[in-house]
Amino acid sequence: MSTLEAPPDNCKRPADGAGDGDVKKAKLDEDAHSSHPKWTSLNSFKFVKVLREDPQAKSVCIHATSQLKRAADQSDGDAQSAEADAIILLEKTAFDTTDSGISTLLAPDTSLQQHFNNDIYGTYDSLLAPSLNNVKTVIIFPASAKHMEKYASHESHVIYESPEDYQSITLPYIQSSSFEMQWIYNILEKKKESEFIVYEDPDPEKGFVLVPDLKWDRKSLDTLYLSAIVHKHGIKSLRDLTPEHLPLLKNILNTGLEAIEKEYGVPKSKLRAYFHYQPSYYHLHVHFNQVKFTAPGSNVVGAHNLSDVIDNIKLYPDYYQKRTIPFLCKTNAKLYKCYEAAGKI
Amino acid sequence: MSTLEAPPDNCKRPADGAGDGDVKKAKLDEDAHSSHPKWTSLNSFKFVKVLREDPQAKSVCIHATSQLKRAADQSDGDAQSAEADAIILLEKTAFDTTDSGISTLLAPDTSLQQHFNNDIYGTYDSLLAPSLNNVKTVIIFPASAKHMEKYASHESHVIYESPEDYQSITLPYIQSSSFEMQWIYNILEKKKESEFIVYEDPDPEKGFVLVPDLKWDRKSLDTLYLSAIVHKHGIKSLRDLTPEHLPLLKNILNTGLEAIEKEYGVPKSKLRAYFHYQPSYYHLHVHFNQVKFTAPGSNVVGAHNLSDVIDNIKLYPDYYQKRTIPFLCKTNAKLYKCYEAAGKI
Numbered sequence A, B: 001m002s003t004l005e006a007p008p009d010n011c012k013r014p015a016d017g018a019g020d021g022d023v024k025k026a027k028l029d030e031d032a033h034s035s036h037p038k039w040t041s042l043n044s045f046k047f048v049k050v051l052r053e054d055p056q057a058k059s060v061c062i063h064a065t066s067q068l069k070r071a072a073d074q075s076d077g078d079a080q081s082a083e084a085d086a087i088i089l090l091e092k093t094a095f096d097t098t099d100s101g102i103s104t105l106l107a108p109d110t111s112l113q114q115h116f117n118n119d120i121y122g123t124y125d126s127l128l129a130p131s132l133n134n135v136k137t138v139i140i141f142p143a144s145a146k147h148m149e150k151y152a153s154h155e156s157h158v159i160y161e162s163p164e165d166y167q168s169i170t171l172p173y174i175q176s177s178s179f180e181m182q183w184i185y186n187i188l189e190k191k192k193e194s195e196f197i198v199y200e201d202p203d204p205e206k207g208f209v210l211v212p213d214l215k216w217d218r219k220s221l222d223t224l225y226l227s228a229i230v231h232k233h234g235i236k237s238l239r240d241l242t243p244e245h246l247p248l249l250k251n252i253l254n255t256g257l258e259a260i261e262k263e264y265g266v267p268k269s270k271l272r273a274y275f276h277y278q279p280s281y282y283h284l285h286v287h288f289n290q291v292k293f294t295a296p297g298s299n300v301v302g303a304h305n306l307s308d309v310i311d312n313i314k315l316y317p318d319y320y321q322k323r324t325i326p327f328l329c330k331t332n333a334k335l336y337k338c339y340e341a342a343g344k345i
Helices: A013-025 A069-074 A099-105 A145-151 A163-176 A182-188 A243-264 A306-315 A334-341 B013-025 B069-074 B099-105 B145-151 B163-176 B182-188 B243-264 B306-315 B334-341
Strands: A046-054 A059-067 A083-092 A111-118 A121-127 A135-140 A156-161 A199-201 A208-212 A225-230 A271-276 A285-290 A303-305 A325-330 B046-054 B059-067 B083-092 B111-118 B121-127 B135-140 B156-161 B199-201 B208-212 B225-230 B271-276 B285-290 B303-305 B325-330
Touching: A046 A145, A046 B099, A083 A145, A099 B046, A156 A163, A156 A334, A163 A334, A182 A208, A182 A225, A199 A243, A208 A243, A225 A243, A243 A271, A243 A285, A243 A306, A271 A306, A303 A306, A325 A334, B046 B145, B083 B145, B156 B163, B156 B334, B163 B334, B182 B208, B182 B225, B199 B243, B208 B243, B225 B243, B243 B271, B243 B285, B243 B306, B271 B306, B303 B306, B325 B334
Parallel strands: none
Antiparallel strands: A046 A059, A059 A083, A083 A135, A111 A121, A121 B135, A135 B121, A156 A325, A199 A208, A208 A225, A225 A285, A271 A285, A271 A303, B046 B059, B059 B083, B083 B135, B111 B121, B156 B325, B199 B208, B208 B225, B225 B285, B271 B285, B271 B303
């Protein structure tokens, strides 16, 4: 998955949609919009600071400034108003691993600079022709303060949510936050995105709709990402799950995996199905990935394997009401502030 | 962490050590060793196939062939024997996010090619000077069949290990495999690596030794990786854990996190501590990372958060003896063959 997208915890559709809407509303005047020129070099930007970086994905998000076209046209000399903020997202690209892609790499213009050589092992820098080593780039210009906030790095901390914390902090937070759920109901009622439904079990108690996640390009099986959204309303998260939900959970696991295997040819044994805790929206849904794909939010604090959840409830019916459940929370999140206000951080 | 290293499940020290030793023994004759020339271009290699790729880390491992120097010198015309196998590992580098690093990027010779422009958003390819966009390269030459096996991609599958499967398949596998444990005892007895010990509690029941993991460069706090190895012998894995181990587990969690915070300044709330299941060696040990670092093996199938483990045992004393525990297993692993032989796959 591309790290040029919004941060993982901003991936939920309503927030992203709403966020982008807000951001678009917050943009500068109409003249300014047409100020996104067709740049031919990054030289047009002045570096301000690094907003976010991911050394594993080899990506970086930069705050820079550039001249607004209008000001340049009018040459009214007001240099102060002629500058606007820009966000530049850079991400190195994966290798083209087709035969022709690799053969093109092993070419005379890929020069090698040796660092050292020990027995049969040698380390080098390969210097590739720029066209074989392009860097995916997104430029947002002019960028608003909301863009800066959205793309800035916010550190995640582990919060250990006891059953009492859930009742006194998390649940009131969920109830007081007016999460927009209409987009989910639109999918379930097939008012929107019905053309993308991969599988549906219409049963009101144990049924669900299986749709590709927005983060998936719907092509690369390596990064396969689907979500099952349950038809039943009112199950907020993992915390609500009890033995009465076992038929629903087993149905999602078995029928969901079968539907993915049938549709995409990926065997069940190469798939993982899991919940996020906290979820990005409080209507029960399950994430499906290839096991070799380290999707954002699939790590050990925050992700809960569906087969484990089923087993836990089968063995210990009150498991999700009794357990302390740790979760990751960014310092700018509203829930983080709630835990801070309660003196828990 | 660099994906140019050995695959995650090959990271255990004895296997890696032994593996490399074998591999070195398996190498061609002395003349051939000196055949690792100082290449100046990748053009010297003929592409055979892609062994492994990681589109997220932007790395690829290639099987290629090249001429042995000796044959070229002697020009004896035996082209067949003059070719040898090579493994080429290529990995794109993270951006230099220092001020000077970014300023160098925003330079006239970074040209931009626009894909499309929508309102304030534009997408481009950046074409960087090769020296600003080098690709880390390791060349193994001549490479043996063992190298090919080591670097080849083997698909992982999920195996659901019931308590009965553990008794009838996994446990006999552990008991019949003569895992080399001397290297662990050497660390615990301070015969080896004692200079690297970050913290030690010498208590024979609840004590442990905290050491940097071999995968960590011991510098970048973003990729911080330490392991706590328990002093007590005979606890093979998660499966063996019962309430009698709670003092040990709590000690590792609390004292381990404190020691890391004290040594590296990373607060406890930014750290995760977890077990692997299956572990790479059957002497109980715990992995510690920064939460923002997606270490190999920290995903939802295979990783077990230490605070969850403690809570599970506190609430349900026989949790790890009763639960079905899924794990990821590569198709070339001995344990995979055991499950296959038992008709479980």
